[in-house]
Amino acid sequence: MRKKSRKPAVLTWIIVAVIYAAVFAAEQLLPPSSMLFTVLKKGATYALVAVSMNLLNGFTGIFSLGQAGFMMIGAYVYAIFTIPAESRPVVYQYYDGGLIQFSLPVVVALVLAGLAAAFFAFLIGLPVLRLKSDYLAIATLGFAEIMRVLIQWNNMGPLTNGSNMLRLYPSFNDFNIRNANGEVTVYLSTLVPFLIAGVCIGLIVLLLNSGYGRALKSIRDDEIAAEAMGINLAHHKRLSFCISSFFAGVGGAMLAMYQTTVQAKFFTTAMTYEILLIVVIGGVGSVTGSVLSSFLFVAASEWWLRFLDEKQIIGSLEVPLLRNGFRLVVFSIIIMVVVLFFRKGIMGTRELPDLFREKRKEAVK
Amino acid sequence: MWDTVFPYLLSGISVGGQYALIAIGYTMVYGILRLINFAHGDVFMAAGIIMVYIAASGIPLWISVPLVLIITAAVGFVIERVAYKPLRSAPRMSAMISAIGVSYTLQNLVLYITGGLNKQYPTIPVISDSVRIGPATTKVVTIVTPVLVILLVVALVLLISKTKIGMAMRAVSKDFETAQLMGIKINSVISTTFVIGSFLAGVGSVLYFTNYPTVIQTSGAMPGLKAFVAAVFGGIGSIPGAVVGAFIIGIMENLIKGLDVILFKAGLVSKPLGLAIFSDAFTFALLIIILVVKPTGLFGEKTTDKV
Numbered sequence: 001m002r003k004k005s006r007k008p009a010v011l012t013w014i015i016v017a018v019i020y021a022a023v024f025a026a027e028q029l030l031p032p033s034s035m036l037f038t039v040l041k042k043g044a045t046y047a048l049v050a051v052s053m054n055l056l057n058g059f060t061g062i063f064s065l066g067q068a069g070f071m072m073i074g075a076y077v078y079a080i081f082t083i084p085a086e087s088r089p090v091v092y093q094y095y096d097g098g099l100i101q102f103s104l105p106v107v108v109a110l111v112l113a114g115l116a117a118a119f120f121a122f123l124i125g126l127p128v129l130r131l132k133s134d135y136l137a138i139a140t141l142g143f144a145e146i147m148r149v150l151i152q153w154n155n156m157g158p159l160t161n162g163s164n165m166l167r168l169y170p171s172f173n174d175f176n177i178r179n180a181n182g183e184v185t186v187y188l189s190t191l192v193p194f195l196i197a198g199v200c201i202g203l204i205v206l207l208l209n210s211g212y213g214r215a216l217k218s219i220r221d222d223e224i225a226a227e228a229m230g231i232n233l234a235h236h237k238r239l240s241f242c243i244s245s246f247f248a249g250v251g252g253a254m255l256a257m258y259q260t261t262v263q264a265k266f267f268t269t270a271m272t273y274e275i276l277l278i279v280v281i282g283g284v285g286s287v288t289g290s291v292l293s294s295f296l297f298v299a300a301s302e303w304w305l306r307f308l309d310e311k312q313i314i315g316s317l318e319v320p321l322l323r324n325g326f327r328l329v330v331f332s333i334i335i336m337v338v339v340l341f342f343r344k345g346i347m348g349t350r351e352l353p354d355l356f357r358e359k360r361k362e363a364v365k
Numbered sequence: 366m367w368d369t370v371f372p373y374l375l376s377g378i379s380v381g382g383q384y385a386l387i388a389i390g391y392t393m394v395y396g397i398l399r400l401i402n403f404a405h406g407d408v409f410m411a412a413g414i415i416m417v418y419i420a421a422s423g424i425p426l427w428i429s430v431p432l433v434l435i436i437t438a439a440v441g442f443v444i445e446r447v448a449y450k451p452l453r454s455a456p457r458m459s460a461m462i463s464a465i466g467v468s469y470t471l472q473n474l475v476l477y478i479t480g481g482l483n484k485q486y487p488t489i490p491v492i493s494d495s496v497r498i499g500p501a502t503t504k505v506v507t508i509v510t511p512v513l514v515i516l517l518v519v520a521l522v523l524l525i526s527k528t529k530i531g532m533a534m535r536a537v538s539k540d541f542e543t544a545q546l547m548g549i550k551i552n553s554v555i556s557t558t559f560v561i562g563s564f565l566a567g568v569g570s571v572l573y574f575t576n577y578p579t580v581i582q583t584s585g586a587m588p589g590l591k592a593f594v595a596a597v598f599g600g601i602g603s604i605p606g607a608v609v610g611a612f613i614i615g616i617m618e619n620l621i622k623g624l625d626v627i628l629f630k631a632g633l634v635s636k637p638l639g640l641a642i643f644s645d646a647f648t649f650a651l652l653i654i655i656l657v658v659k660p661t662g663l664f665g666e667k668t669t670d671k672v
Contacts, residue, residue: 142649325477
């Protein structure tokens with residue numbers, strides 16, 4: 001038996017370190033208005049949410065469509081607890097400054113956002129996790145819709161500000177270090193989301209490589225066989241559901257930081273579908289794939305395909321079809337092609353270290 | 366009291382009938398393919414948009430309505446051939462993801478065509494006229510809907526129980542592989558199912574958009590989900606179940622919309638509680654309760670999973 005090589009792991013660490021260094025360097029050198037940073041910030045957020053969804057759909061085999069609902073809970077908890085006390089009368093102008101009159105540090109609020117989402121996941125999981133695949137999908141989707149309505153209810157106003165938006169809480173840009181004159185000395189607004197997402201995804205990877213992770217994968221592959229091997233199905237499914245929702249909640253809080261405002265009406269099923277499609281494009285069952293496709297998805301929709309939405313003139317000829325909305329049509333077609341013909345997505349079930357292993361094997365041949 | 370409740374009840378029956386027409390499509394497809402056709406609500410919306418554009422091109426109404434129904438049926442046929450047929454042997458999750466992809470595509474396509482603007486649905490004479498029933502004023506479509514639904518359902522049930530294609534459909538939904546071995550042309554049976562489902566969704570859209578006359582790319586999402594809940598509530602796979610479920614959901618939803626007014630008039634509350642926004646949430650709460658208490662729904666058949 002050949003000793004397991006440590007080289008792929010080392011290479012992976014080097015790549016991750018290089019990416020973080022590059023992000024940090026780019027932020028200091030390029031103008032902060034560059035599209036690159038929009039893509040990186042939103043991409044990091046979506047990467048975390050996509051990986052959390054993959055943990056459930058790809059690794060445990062639970063087809064849940066409640067992701068947007070859990071993100072919304074996270075986003076709201078984060079925003080509610082971090083709006084500075086002095087800004088509350090402005091934000092909650094219709095509700096006499098709101099119910100809560102203190103604010104928590106960002107990190108505490110982030111963890112709280114995750115815990116709140118996990119708590120709701122636990123509650124809804126009690127009845128819903130007993131259901132089979134497609135019924136479970138619809139039930140979780142329904143749960144997300146119920147939460148959305150509940151948050152917008154006028155009587156919840158003192159807490160959630162009803163259907164009005166929450167704002168003025170710390171966003172990514174507040175992480176930049178400023179000098180006494182208010183000029184930015186060190187830009188951190190892109191590195192921070194990378195760090196949050198990196199730590200969370202790292203934790204998910206650790207979980208997947210542990211005994212629990214193997215139990216989850218065995219449930220995905222064959223529930224009955226897993227149960228026969230002594231795996232407690234209900235316990236493991238609940239665990240996976242709560243952990244996935246925890247990170248979806250943290251991801252929701254990051255989305256709140258990215259957008260600088262939170263409003264319940266944007267956390268629709270369409271958002272869940274978008275994340276699901278990201279997971280599918282990346283490869284159901286691959287963390288690396290989800291991360292990669294998140295950045296690709298965001299870059300394509302926010303940046304690279306933008307030109308499709310505007311009139312383009314090549315020479316004296318106006319290119320036909322191009323007008324507002326065409327980008328999304330092209331996008332949908334790409335997605336359908338992936339879904340129909342490249343069902344494995346970008347990575348299949350492979351991870352970053354696996355790529356180096358395969359390359360080495362080829363070299364030996 | 367009755368005077369307050371009656372208008373809500375009436376519009377509930379009307380909306381319920383429209384949901385029923387969509388729900389039949391869900392339930393038939395699920396019965397045969399075991400697939401939740403997430404795109405069905407969007408087919409319904411597409412039928413609305415097609416009608417808008419056909420009417421705008423000046424074609425007279427007695428041609429345009431049948432034309433819309435035919436085009437909608439064709440859309441359903443094409444969706445099945447392109448997006449579901451290649452995945453028939455793939456895991457169920459793949460087909461469901463493909464359905465979500467189709468829904469996304471249809472919405473974006475309509476967004477592109479309309480530019481994301483609300484489109485005014487053409488007024489169809491006779492059924493959009495006002496009529497007075499007891500204490501309520503409503504459109505003729507409110508009365509036409511339940512009658513039409515019952516006629517169509519009777520026709521459909523006859524088709525399924527008496528004709529050869531109906532027998533084939535029943536066989537396929539019982540056992541996919543055996544039906545194939547018995548010489549049933551599975552592809553044509555599945556296509557027929559999609560054509561019938563989309564046709565009924567088209568009829569539903571004509572009725573629905575006469576009541577709520579604006580169409581936008583997301584118009585199909587909510588009615589679609591509710592019709593699906595209706596199908597589950599009635600027992601998925603069962604056509605009478607879907608119809609009963611749809612009427613119950615339509616009526617309950619409208620009663621909740623009017624609950625504030627009803628409670629206020631009855632003197633039970635002194636100020637409105639803003640309960641109307643829960644009309645959508647109620648549908649989903651009902652879904653979760655039904656799934657937990659009686660997953661097979663009101664009329665569903667009990668299935669057992671084999672190892």
